[in-house]
Amino acid sequence: MKTALITGVTGQDGSFLAELLLSKGYEVHGTIRRSSVDFRERISHLESMDHFHLHYADMTDSMSVMQVVGKVRPDEIYNLAAQSHVQVSFDSPEFTADVDAVGVLRILEAVRLTGLADKCRIYQASTSELYGKVEEVPQNENTPFHPYSPYAVAKLYGFWIVKEYREAYGMFCCSGILFNHESERRGETFVTRKITLAAARIAQGKQDKLYLGNLSSKRDWGYAPDYVECMWRILQHDTPDDFVIATGEQHTVREFAELAFRNVGINLRWEGEGADEKGVDRATGKVLVEVSPDFYRPTDVVNLWGDPTKARALLGWNPQKTSFAELVKIMTDSDMAKVAAERAGESVRTNLAEYLEKGIVK
Numbered sequence: 001m002k003t004a005l006i007t008g009v010t011g012q013d014g015s016f017l018a019e020l021l022l023s024k025g026y027e028v029h030g031t032i033r034r035s036s037v038d039f040r041e042r043i044s045h046l047e048s049m050d051h052f053h054l055h056y057a058d059m060t061d062s063m064s065v066m067q068v069v070g071k072v073r074p075d076e077i078y079n080l081a082a083q084s085h086v087q088v089s090f091d092s093p094e095f096t097a098d099v100d101a102v103g104v105l106r107i108l109e110a111v112r113l114t115g116l117a118d119k120c121r122i123y124q125a126s127t128s129e130l131y132g133k134v135e136e137v138p139q140n141e142n143t144p145f146h147p148y149s150p151y152a153v154a155k156l157y158g159f160w161i162v163k164e165y166r167e168a169y170g171m172f173c174c175s176g177i178l179f180n181h182e183s184e185r186r187g188e189t190f191v192t193r194k195i196t197l198a199a200a201r202i203a204q205g206k207q208d209k210l211y212l213g214n215l216s217s218k219r220d221w222g223y224a225p226d227y228v229e230c231m232w233r234i235l236q237h238d239t240p241d242d243f244v245i246a247t248g249e250q251h252t253v254r255e256f257a258e259l260a261f262r263n264v265g266i267n268l269r270w271e272g273e274g275a276d277e278k279g280v281d282r283a284t285g286k287v288l289v290e291v292s293p294d295f296y297r298p299t300d301v302v303n304l305w306g307d308p309t310k311a312r313a314l315l316g317w318n319p320q321k322t323s324f325a326e327l328v329k330i331m332t333d334s335d336m337a338k339v340a341a342e343r344a345g346e347s348v349r350t351n352l353a354e355y356l357e358k359g360i361v362k
């Protein structure tokens with residue numbers, strides 16, 4: 001039985017990866033942060049399982065990282081913990097650098113200093129944000145990086161320090177350069193989930209309008225469970241290497257919104273341009289989507305499109321397992337059910353959706 005350590009197990013990817021590794025017979029250990037409230041919604045269904053264990057560790061605290069690595073002595077580490085929101089990285093650049101850049105170094109050093117360098121394989125959650133102000137379209141493993149946010153700059157350090165430890169110490173450490181991947185467990189402030197939740201709330205009379213930023217931004221959106229499978233495949237490969245993980249298909253934020261609203265029975269037409277653009281309900285003439293410059297970023301990445309040829313050829317991974325239309329449907333169906341349950345009083349949610357609508361939370 002192999003032992004895996006997942007940092008960031010409470011996150012979207014961490015929860016899906018834990019499920020996958022448990023299904024493969026792994027002993028799975030995850031790290032969580034101490035806080036005054038426990039946020040374990042995504043992993044609560046795993047907590048009673050015999051082969052699932054939780055440990056406190058914070059990526060900003062070397063000693064806690066060292067302790068958990070030394071105690072678990074894993075065969076594989078999946079370093080997923082990060083301040084993962086690009087817009088937040090403009091407000092908290094130092095914290096983002098500490099977690100997303102130096103945090104990676106802390107993992108690598110913990111493995112080395114606990115004598116695990118020859119035995120432990122490490123997966124680093126790298127990102128398409130490294131391509132940032134893109135220098136070519138679509139992007140592959142040879143495309144030059146041009147990070148365009150404090151988040152991307154921090155992740156660039158993570159990418160290069162992993163490569164350095166691979167070459168300097170012969171460690172089996174790899175980066176997955178993952179393009180955006182979403183799911184029904186996606187955080188509610190990322191654009192896809194913000195849209196599917198708002199569409200569900202508007203369709204059920206719980207919200208009037210959705211405010212978004214740049215509607216023309218383009219992304220290569222995949223489904224998170226397909227992507228965590230590829231993380232695992234990267235660590236099972238014969239040699240340590242870096243891989244682009246993407247679907248090979250690109251859509252705008254506008255297209256995502258249009259499809260999400262269609263799934264809940266609302267057909268939108270678009271009027272106006274730039275900050276004046278509006279999404280109007282064709283049936284009622286009501287404006288349901290508006291642009292708010294509050295959601296513009298100081299520098300925005302607008303043209304991400306991945307080329308997954310290498311992952312398909314060397315890892316046997318299928319980038320088209322879940323289509324764009326299926327992804328949007330999975331997310332809207334889930335939010336429709338969630339909102340209906342809340343309306344029926346079956347579950348209580350925080351005010352986050354309300355705060356999002358008012359623009360208090362970005």
Ligand code: NAP
Pocket residue numbers: 007008009010011012013014032033039057058059060079080081082083084085099125126127128177178179180181182187
């Ligand atoms: P997520 O849902 O935001 O989860 C991030 C995880 O990191 C959470 O478990 C969070 O814990 C934990 N974390 C944050 N700061 C920490 C700290 N100081 N110490 C310990 N843990 C900390 O992110 P995700 O979407 O699952 O993404 C997983 C990883 O892939 C991240 O590194 C992200 O940057 C990267 N990535 C994501 C995408 C994507 O499209 N999803 C694409 C490329 C790369 P709390 O629950 O306590 O906040």
Ligand code: F7E
Pocket residue numbers: 084085086087126127128129178179180181189190191192194211212213214215217218219253295296297300301302362
């Ligand atoms: O933005 C635009 C926004 O926040 C996507 C993280 O997982 O993927 C994610 O980062 C696009 C951007 O994701 C709103 O300007 C418009 O162009 O959903 P997002 P992201 O920034 O691409 C990468 C690969 C990661 O590595 C990150 O960890 O959508 N956009 N209007 C908006 N974005 C948000 N959040 N909110 C809006 O209202």
